Each structure stands twice: as structure tokens, then as C-alpha cells.
Amino acid sequence: MIPVAIAAFGLLMVVVYLVGRPFVLPMRFAREASLEQLHADRERLRAQLRELDMDFETGKLAQEEYEKLRGRRLQQIEATTRSIRDAETTQQDVPTVGALAGQTGGASATNGEVDETTQEDLERELERRIAARKHVLEELEALACPGCGTTIDPEDRFCRKCGADLATAETR
Amino acid sequence: MTLLGNFALLLGLISAGYAVVVGLAGARSGREAPVRSAEGAMKAAAVSLSVAAVALIVLLLRKDFRVEYVAQYTSRDLDAFYTVGAFWAGQAGSLLLWAWTLALVGAGVIFQNRARNRDLMPWVTVTIGVVLVFFTVLVTFYANPFRTLPVAPADGQGLNPLLQNYGQWVHPIALYLGFVGFTVPFAFAVGALATGRLGDRWIRSVRRWALWAWVLLTAGILFGARWAYVELGWGGYWAWDPVENASLLPWLVGTAYLHSVVVQEKRGMLRVWNVALAVAAFAMSIFGTFLTRSGIISSVHAFAESSMGPLLIGFTFLTIVVGTALIVWRLPALRASGRIGSIVSREASFLLTNLLFVAMTIVVLWGTIYPIVSEAVKGVEVSVGQPFFNALMAPLAIITIALVGACPLLAWRRVSGRHLKRNFAMPLSIGATVFAALAVVNRGDHLLVITVLALGAYVLATVTAELYRGLSARHRHHGESWSRAILNLFAFTPRRYGGPIVHAGVVIMLAGIFFNIGMKQEVESQLAVGQSLRIAGYTVTFGDLIFEQTETKFALIGTFLVTGPNGEDLGTIRAEQAEYTGQQRVTEVGMRSTIGSDLYVVMNNVDPTQRIGTVLIFHEPGVFWIWTGMIVIVLGGMLAAWPWRTDRAGRDGLEELELPSAFEEPEVAR
Numbered sequence: 006m007i008p009v010a011i012a013a014f015g016l017l018m019v020v021v022y023l024v025g026r027p028f029v030l031p032m033r034f035a036r037e038a039s040l041e042q043l044h045a046d047r048e049r050l051r052a053q054l055r056e057l058d059m060d061f062e063t064g065k066l067a068q069e070e071y072e073k074l075r076g077r078r079l080q081q082i083e084a085t086t087r088s089i090r091d092a093e094t095t096q097q098d099v100p101t102v103g104a105l106a107g108q109t110g111g112a113s114a115t116n117g118e119v120d121e122t123t124q125e126d127l128e129r130e131l132e133r134r135i136a137a138r139k140h141v142l143e144e145l146e147a148l149a150c151p152g153c154g155t156t157i158d159p160e161d162r163f164c165r166k167c168g169a170d171l172a173t174a175e176t177r
Numbered sequence: 178m179t180l181l182g183n184f185a186l187l188l189g190l191i192s193a194g195y196a197v198v199v200g201l202a203g204a205r206s207g208r209e210a211p212v213r214s215a216e217g218a219m220k221a222a223a224v225s226l227s228v229a230a231v232a233l234i235v236l237l238l239r240k241d242f243r244v245e246y247v248a249q250y251t252s253r254d255l256d257a258f259y260t261v262g263a264f265w266a267g268q269a270g271s272l273l274l275w276a277w278t279l280a281l282v283g284a285g286v287i288f289q290n291r292a293r294n295r296d297l298m299p300w301v302t303v304t305i306g307v308v309l310v311f312f313t314v315l316v317t318f319y320a321n322p323f324r325t326l327p328v329a330p331a332d333g334q335g336l337n338p339l340l341q342n343y344g345q346w347v348h349p350i351a352l353y354l355g356f357v358g359f360t361v362p363f364a365f366a367v368g369a370l371a372t373g374r375l376g377d378r379w380i381r382s383v384r385r386w387a388l389w390a391w392v393l394l395t396a397g398i399l400f401g402a403r404w405a406y407v408e409l410g411w412g413g414y415w416a417w418d419p420v421e422n423a424s425l426l427p428w429l430v431g432t433a434y435l436h437s438v439v440v441q442e443k444r445g446m447l448r449v450w451n452v453a454l455a456v457a458a459f460a461m462s463i464f465g466t467f468l469t470r471s472g473i474i475s476s477v478h479a480f481a482e483s484s485m486g487p488l489l490i491g492f493t494f495l496t497i498v499v500g501t502a503l504i505v506w507r508l509p510a511l512r513a514s515g516r517i518g519s520i521v522s523r524e525a526s527f528l529l530t531n532l533l534f535v536a537m538t539i540v541v542l543w544g545t546i547y548p549i550v551s552e553a554v555k556g557v558e559v560s561v562g563q564p565f566f567n568a569l570m571a572p573l574a575i576i577t578i579a580l581v582g583a584c585p586l587l588a589w590r591r592v593s594g595r596h597l598k599r600n601f602a603m604p605l606s607i608g609a610t611v612f613a614a615l616a617v618v619n620r621g622d623h624l625l626v627i628t629v630l631a632l633g634a635y636v637l638a639t640v641t642a643e644l645y646r647g648l649s650a651r652h653r654h655h656g657e658s659w660s661r662a663i664l665n666l667f668a669f670t671p672r673r674y675g676g677p678i679v680h681a682g683v684v685i686m687l688a689g690i691f692f693n694i695g696m697k698q699e700v701e702s703q704l705a706v707g708q709s710l711r712i713a714g715y716t717v718t719f720g721d722l723i724f725e726q727t728e729t730k731f732a733l734i735g736t737f738l739v740t741g742p743n744g745e746d747l748g749t750i751r752a753e754q755a756e757y758t759g760q761q762r763v764t765e766v767g768m769r770s771t772i773g774s775d776l777y778v779v780m781n782n783v784d785p786t787q788r789i790g791t792v793l794i795f796h797e798p799g800v801f802w803i804w805t806g807m808i809v810i811v812l813g814g815m816l817a818a819w820p821w822r823t824d825r826a827g828r829d830g831l832e833e834l835e836l837p838s839a840f841e842e843p844e845v846a847r
Contacts, residue, residue, distance in 0.1 A: 020192055056670055060589070
């Protein structure tokens with residue numbers, strides 16, 4: 006009976022810990038999550054690029070189509086790479102930038118210590134920059150016809166090449 | 178120990194419920210802490226249900242007959258291997274297995290996505306949570322494996338001898354994992370629908386889960402068919418039994434899903450199809466559980482009737498209703514962003530594949546539920562026999578083979594005549610040659626079988642050509658050695674080239690099935706020792722009858738001498754009729770298997786005093802190829818689903834890409 010009671014109590018504690026931890030110890034995942042998502046996006050784009058190459062090399066895609074799609078993928082990969090680099094540098098810079106920000110903000114920051122409001126400001130700034138990067142990516146995608154991949158103007162209602170209705174197409 | 182088991186079940190239920198409620202709150206408010214807490218609760222549910230599962234295993238191994246479930250499915254003389262296997266021999270244990278594996282899968286998904294897909298995760302957690310709550314409620318209140326008996330019996334009833342086969346460790350587990358696995362694409366589809374992120378991210382995030390679910394379901398069905406063949410003694414491997422159909426339904430829908438998502442990934446099309454198929458695959462796995470677990474249908478699987486039928490069918494409907502409502506709500510955003518340009522294109526062929534699989538699903542579904550519907554409406558129970566299924570599924574299967582040969586060769590968007598000629602000339606001529614050769618040899622008989630075999634040869638030629646084209650492309654364009662090219666072909670484009678291998682397996686299997694059905698022979702006769710039967714050129718002589726008594730069974734063993742068409746000795750076959758203590762009579766099939774055909778001997782109604790018995794012999798051509806095809810399917814699926822490490826390799830060169838000169842870093846938009 007006693008071992009069972011101990012086991013039950015142990016189980017209960019594990020459950021309480023798993024459920025309660027996020028409330029007690031706030032997890033600062035947001036930034037890593039964005040970065041991780043960017044890495045995942047890039048990996049996904051690269052996989053698409055590889056498949057595209059194979060499609061072309063094995064005769065599953067016409068040359069013209071292939072070049073268009075490949076160009077688009079490369080741009081997307083490059084943009085993601087820049088976003089990642091940007092996010093990573095900013096992350097590494099946090100202490101120094103933080104110190105600077107602390108000084109200019111006139112807060113009680115000495116020797117690189119940053120008070121909480123400044124830290125939050127910085128994180129917000131960082132998130133804003135990541136979001137902006139994502140926005141660029143989305144714009145890049147939006148500037149191609151979802152049907153045939155031809156470059157389009159933002160004002161276009163229909164695709165000049167294939168005539169796809171751009172107004173109803175989802176902008177990703 | 179039962180106390181601990183029940184406590185763990187309850188804790189699992191509470192955790193899952195908490196995950197649903199708090200997860201929903203988190204999803205609506207967009208705050209991080211509740212979402213993470215709900216995810217923690219899912220992990221807690223996984224831990225709790227693991228404790229419950231371990232408690233049941235301990236009770237089984239201790240042979241604690243105070244526990245009803247242990248008394249029902251084990252006995253003192255059952256060895257440890259099958260004692261643990263008795264975990265999923267009955268209703269309550271099976272449902273605990275469902276809930277437990279679902280909780281583990283849920284925790285796995287949450288761990289995998291701890292820093293990814295954060296927008297979708299609240300909904301994924303809530304969806305998996307709802308399913309988990311449902312199954313934990315069933316296990317806790319309707320079929321509790323920890324229920325105790327007022328008085329412990331001296332010995333348990335023992336495990337059904339038919340289940341005392343290594344298959345008990347593979348078939349049910351693989352099927353359950355497959356069923357459970359389809360929860361993940363469903364949960365992500367709900368997440369995508371709820372958040373409106375309907376791009377291909379959700380599909381890519383669950384790609385591996387869906388592939389593994391499919392591989393396991395396939396493996397489960399394969400083992401089930403093989404098990405039925407070697408164990409049940411009716412000379413078949415598939416009888417369109419409702420419980421068999423229960424596993425085939427999610428398999429068919431899941432197969433359609435795996436094909437259909439490719440089009441969304443590549444072209445952004447078929448979005449409605451994909452969310453609908455993800456919902457349907459999951460709904461079918463719940464419906465499959467309903468068929469097996471409700472006792473509503475009569476089946477060789479002979480599961481007990483239970484009170485949970487309405488709950489399971491209700492949950493199936495709930496899934497369909499919620500899924501449909503979400504899809505209708507998002508319909509404007511789901512509209513395709515492209516159009517299928519030509520009827521002869523890769524996109525069109527994928528659409529055709531979808532339609533074909535949906536047609537097969539409808540046939541199987543209708544044949545399965547018709548007896549239930551008929552009983553409910555007319556009050557008469559009718560059974561839909563094999564002829565119905567065979568008549569409808571055979572043409573669909575032949576179309577499938579033809580499509581498998583044609584679709585992968587087509588190009589995206591549009592196909593040029595030159596392309597068609599280059600890709601189809603060789604395989605088509607191989608198929609035609611095989612057809613002509615076989616037709617001549619058989620003097621025009623067995624045309625159906627010959628057509629299927631010729632189509633099979635054509636498909637195998639296309640698959641070989643496809644693999645060769647891929648390999649030579651890597652060899653030529655990437656300067657890889659041939660051995661390197663083989664590795665990289667699967668590592669870099671696993672699904673593209675795992676797929677053709679699966680296709681080859683499907684065709685080998687279907688050719689085996691058609692060959693078997695078309696050429697199968699059987700004889701049955703009462704035979705005394707010394708007498709013989711002739712079948713398909715073989716002579717099978719009842720050589721001897723011996724007795725064998727062990728602690729658990731009393732067996733009559735017949736040895737049969739096989740001689741070939743020219744009188745050559747082909748060895749002996751041993752068939753058995755056994756009586757297990759306290760259980761029904763069981764026959765053990767005797768078999769002589771070769772690449773070409775099996776001789777399958779069943780001995781029944783043996784009279785040991787007169788040394789006479791009823792002997793049933795099947796000549797089963799092509800069965801070897803059915804198993805071979807199924808194994809190739811599973812291996813191909815594993816190749817496609819394998820978590821290849823390509824990140825490192827993928828980096829080379831891509832870091833320093835030469836970009837179009839016009840491309841400048843865009844201004845950061847604020």
C-alpha cells in the first residue's frame with residue numbers, strides 16, 4: 006500500500022510540475038521560436054529547391070517554368086538567410102546594445118546591466134525586426150502570381166500571363 | 178496496483194481535460210503561459226497513462242486474477258511473452274493502448290513543435306486533447322481494465338489460442354499506431370483551419386507523421402492478412418470482413434491524403450481536398466474503432482458487444498461535423514490559387530488518384546455498413562459478400578495499376594508529345610510484349626490475369642526507368658558517383674523516390690492477388706492414412722497420424738508426403754488439429770511455400786481410432802508475391818518517411834548563392 010501511495014504522490018507531483026511551470030517560470034521562447042521557425046522555413050525552401058532541380062533534371066518541368074520557380078525560391082532562401090543572420094546578430098548584440106540603450110534611456114544601468122523595461126523594449130524591438138523580415142518574405146511571395154509564378158504588380162487584378170484572378174487568391 | 182492504475186487513469190483524464198480548456202483559453206487570448214501550460218498538461222497525461230499502462234503490465238505479469246481483465250485473458254500457464262501481449266487482447270486493454278499511444282504521440286508532437294508552428298500549436302493541443310479526453314473517458318468509465326472481481330478465480334480463462342502467435346505483438350500494435358498517427362494530420366488541419374494559415378506549412382509539418390502512420394497501418398494490415406492466412410485455415414488472406422475493412426478505410430483515405438498534399442506543396446492547389454482528407458482519414462480511424470469495438474457487426478474477429486457503440490459513432494459524427502463546418506467556414510480562403518491547365522498533367526493525374534481512392538472508400542464503406550443500415554431500416558440483416566467487393570474493387574484496382582504506371586511519368590502543368598513518347602515508349606512496349614507472350618502461352622485463357630500481369634510489367638518498367646532517370650540526373654548534374662547517387666536520391670528527395678518503390682510493391686502485390694484469385698484450386702475429401710489427393714499436378718499422400726500431448730494442448734499431427742508432377746519427392750507437410758485446455762479446437766495449417774505457389778493443407782474432424790480425417794488442400798499460386806509486394810510497400814514507405822539528415826549536406830553551396838543581379842535586399846517595411 007505504501008509504495009503505491011508514494012508512486013501516486015510522485016505522479017501527482019510530476020503532473021502539477023508540468024502543468025504549473027509555465028505560469029511560475031515564464032518561458033522566453035518567443036525569440037527562439039521565431040528563429041527556429043526561420044531555420045525551418047529555410048530548410049523547407051531548400052528541400053523545395055532540391056525537388057525542383059530533380060524535377061527539371063528528370064524532365065518533369067519545362068525550362069522556362071523551372072527558371073522562374075528556381076529564381077523565386079533562391080530569392081526566398083536568400084531573404085530567409087538574411088533574416089536569420091539579422092536575428093542572430095541582434096541576439097548576440099543584446100548585452101552591448103542593451104548597455105547602450107540603458108545609458109541613453111537614463112535608466113540605472115551600469116556595466117551592461119539592463120533594467121527590466123529596457124530589456125523588454127529590446128525584445129520588442131527584436132521581435133519587430135523579425136516580424137518585418139517575415140513581412141518581406143511574404144511580400145516576395147505575394148509579388149508572384151500564385152498560379153504561374155510570373156512577377157506581378159501589387160495593383161494588378163488579374164495575372165498578365167495566365168489571367169488568374171489575383172484578388173481572390175490568398176496572399177500568404 | 179489497481180488503485181494506482183485507476184488513479185493514473187483519472188489523472189490522465191483530468192490532465193487531458195485541462196489541456197483542452199486551458200489550451201482553448203490560450204488560443205483565444207493569444208497568451209503564451211496558458212498555451213504552454215496546456216502543453217505541459219498533455220505531457221502530464223502521457224506520463225499518467227504510461228503509469229496506468231505499466232500498472233496493467235505488472236498486474237498481468239503477476240497473474241493477479243482478482244482483476245477481471247487479467248482473469249479473462251491470461252492463465253497460470255501462459256508464458257510472459259503472450260501474457261504481456263494480452264494487454265491488447267480485449268476491449269479495455271485495447272482502448273487503454275489507444276489512449277496511451279495517443280498521449281505519447283501528443284507529447285511527441287508538442288516536443289517537436291516547442292519552438293515551431295507556435296501559431297498552430299494551441300489548436301493542435303486542443304484537438305489532440307479532445308480525442309484523448311474521449312478515449313480516456315471510455316477507458317476509465319466504460320471499459321476499465323482495472324475493474325476487480327469480488328472473488329478471485331483459481332485460474333484465468335487464458336488467451337485465445339489464435340492470438341498466441343507472434344502476430345499478436347505486431348498486427349494490433351501497428352494498426353493502433355497507424356490509427357493514432359492519423360490524429361496528427363487531423364489536429365494540424367484543424368489548427369490550419371482555425372487560424373486561417375492554410376498554406377502548405379501545416380502539411381509539411383505533419384508529413385512525416387502522416388507517412389509513418391500510413392506505413393504502420395500498411396504493416397498492420399500486412400501482418401493481419403498473413404496471420405489470417407497461416408493461422409485461420411480457410412486458405413485466404415482477405416475476406417472483406419468488416420473488421421478488415423475497418424483498417425482498410427483509413428488506409429484508403431490516408432493514401433489519398435498522402436498523394437493529394439503533394440499538389441498543394443508544389444502548386445498550392447487541392448487545398449479543400451487536403452483538409453477534407455485529413456479530417457476523413459481521422460474520422461475513418463475512429464469509425465474503424467467503432468466497427469471493431471461496438472459489437473454491432475458480426476465478424477471473424479468476434480469481439481464482445483459493448484455499450485460504447487453509440488459513443489464511438491457519435492464521436493465519428495462529431496469529427497465529421499466539426500471538420501466540415503471549419504472547411505465551409507474557410508472555403509473562400511481555401512479556394513485554389515491555380516487551375517489545372519491540362520487534363521494530361523501531373524496535377525490532373527493527382528486529382529484522378531484522389532477520385533479513385535474516394536471511389537474505393539465509398540465501395541468499402543457502403544459494403545461494410547449496408548448490413549447495419551439494412552437491419553436498421555428493413556429489420557432484416559443481410560450480409561454483403563465477397564462477390565460485391567470483388568466485382569467493384571477489381572476494376573478499380575486495375576485502374577489503379579494503370580494510373581500508377583502513367584501518373585509519375587507526367588510533367589507538371591502540361592505535357593509535350595515528345596515528352597510522352599520519350600517516357601512511355603519503352604514501358605508500354607514491355608507491357609505489350611509481356612501481354613502477347615503470356616496470351617500466346619496460355620492460348621487466350623486467363624485474359625484478366627494476363628492483363629494484370631502485363632500492366633504490372635509495364636509499371637515495373639516505368640518505376641525502374643524513373644529511378645534510373647533520377648540516379649543518372651544526380652550522377653550527371655551533381656557529379657556524384659553511382660553509389661553516392663543512390664544514397665542521395667533517397668536522402669534528398671525521399672518521398673519522390675520512396676514513392677516509386679511503394680508503387681512497385683503495390684503492383685507486385687496486386688499482380689499476386691489477381692494471379693492467386695484467378696488460378697487458385699482446392700480439393701476436400703475424407704482421407705485415411707495411406708490415401709492421396711491430387712491437386713494442380715501434385716500428389717499429396719496422408720503419410721501418418723501421430724499424437725502429441727503437452728501441458729497446454731493435446732494435438733493430432735498429420736504428415737503429408739508431397740510428390741511433384743513427375744513423381745519427384747517434394748518433402749512433407751505437417752498439419753495439426755489441437756485442443757487447448759479449456760479452449761476450443763484449433764487447426765494448424767501445414768504449408769509448403771515456393772516462389773510460384775503454396776500447397777496449403779488443413780486437417781479437420783480427425784478420428785484417431787480409424788486414422789481418418791477431413792483433409793482440405795489449397796493450391797495457392799502467387800501468394801509469395803503478395804507478401805513480397807507488401808514488404809516492398811512497407812520498405813518503400815519507410816524510405817520515404819525516414820528522417821534523413823540532410824541539413825548539413827543541404828547547406829553546401831546554398832549559402833553563397835548567385836542571385837539574379839536585379840535582386841537587392843528589400844527595404845525592411847515598417
